[in-house]
Amino acid sequence: SQKIEQNSEALNIQEGKTATLTCNYTNYSPAYLQWYRQDPGRGPVFLLLIRENEKEKRKERLKVTFDTTLKQSLFHITASQPADSATYLCALHKGNAGNMLTFGGGTRLMVKP
C-alpha cells in the first residue's frame, strides 16, 4: 500500500523566510497530488493540485513541485507570515475509479514574527 511521509516535527521559521515542506511517497506514482492547510478544529482547506505530468505549480506565494523520479513533492511558502502558521497536509490520488485520497500525517508550520 502507499506510504506517505511528511516531517512529523514542527517546522519553525522566521517571518519573511521561505518555508519548505516535504512529502515523500513509496510504491506507485500518484496521478496527482494535493496540498491542504488545516487549522486546529477545522477541516482542511485546499491549496494546490499538481498532476504527474507537471513539474511545478504556483499560486500567489505558494509553489509546489512534483518529482516522480525522487517520489517527492515540495511545498514552498515564500515571504512567510505568522498567519501561515498551520498544519499542512499532502494527499495523493492514484487515479483509479475509487477517487480516494491517501493523506500524509501533516507537518506543523510555525512562523515567528
Next chain:
Amino acid sequence: GAVVSQHPSWVICKSGTSVKIECRSLDFQATTMFWYRQFPKQSLMLMATSNEGSKATYEQGVEKDKFLINHASLTLSTLTVTSAHPEDSSFYICSAREQSTDTQYFGPGTRLTVL
C-alpha cells in the same frame, strides 16, 4: 474555490442516541463524497466513500451498521452515527469531489461528543 458545508458544527449527545451529520456541496454537484474521522494530533482517517444513488463503500474496520451513510442527491450526503457511545466522540469531516478539476473540497468538520 468550491464550498462544502457541514451541519451541525458541533453536537453533544447522550450515549445510546443517534446523531445525523449533513454534508452539502454548495456550488457544485458531487457524485462522490467522502467521510473522515480525525483524532487529536492525527491525520484524517477515511471511513467511507459515498456515491450518489448507490451504497457507500466502507473502509476496513468501519462498521456500516454503526455509521449509516446516505447520498440521496448530488449535493447532499449524510452520516448517521447510530447508538452513539463515548468512544465515537471525535471530529468528523466530509469532503466532496469536484469532477471537473479532480479536487476534493472539505467541509469545516463536526465535533461530536458523546456523554
